[in-house]
Amino acid sequence: MGLDVWTFERFWGKMLRDSREQLRFLMVSPRQDLILQPLRYDGNVDIRIRRLVTDIMEKLYLADHYLKEFDAVVQEVEEDRVLLDRTAFYPGGGGQPSDTGRLEWDGGSCEVEGKRDRLICKGDIPPAGTSVKAALDWERRHQIMRAHTSLHVIDGIAYKEYSVDITGNQLYPARGRLDLSFDNMTRELAEEIIEASNAAAKRGLPVKAYYISKEEFRSRPQLMRVAGHLYDKFEEFRIVEIEGFDMQADGGTHVANTSEIGTMVLSEYKSKGARNKRIYVDLTD
């Protein structure tokens, strides 16, 4: 999910023209779910990217989806926006909303909301150089992770059983929206897909994230759900796999086992045009 290559293409185009700040945004934005090191451009751009790769904050949320609290140091402050040296707050992107939570330090605290690579502080503002203790609003994040994995299960069923692709998605706490490239959709069909998805999720399948090389990625055409040539510029790909069931290039956070999803309930479906049908699911339990 969140295979937002088109967005990436737009940022990449901007990056070639725009300032260092634009490039920095490109590098830290999770909208390019697939990117690890986009170092394959020529000349100056290549060199700039190499330098900035060492600049960017450590994305703890990619390594550990269950990290709820962490220590960090404030790098930059701009009005109410704070940049940390490392973060477990998901910054938003690929249909997954940014995280919320709290920072505490000697002499202050604030509620935060992720905004791309920055956190917006409501309350005190920690000065640059401050060591902070950060905590995610875990209940909300876990509900979003359940929703994210649930959409991968539904998409897995849709892809395997009906040979349709994702055309869009949006995640909310314990709720998700998925757009699929069906020509026709009926309530019965939507219910059938959700029923099959629940049966798959109840099997308790492990979910894992890892990286594969471009060569390996190319050898698995089922991973390429967007025009193949767009993948050429990436050296490595982050894969989220529901073991033995579904694999996708993905930059988001997921539950460790499909049994954590709960039960998916079809709450709404509608046609958004030819080859674009929208399904909403709510999670119970």
Ligand SMILES: [Zn+2]
């Ligand atoms: Zn996803």
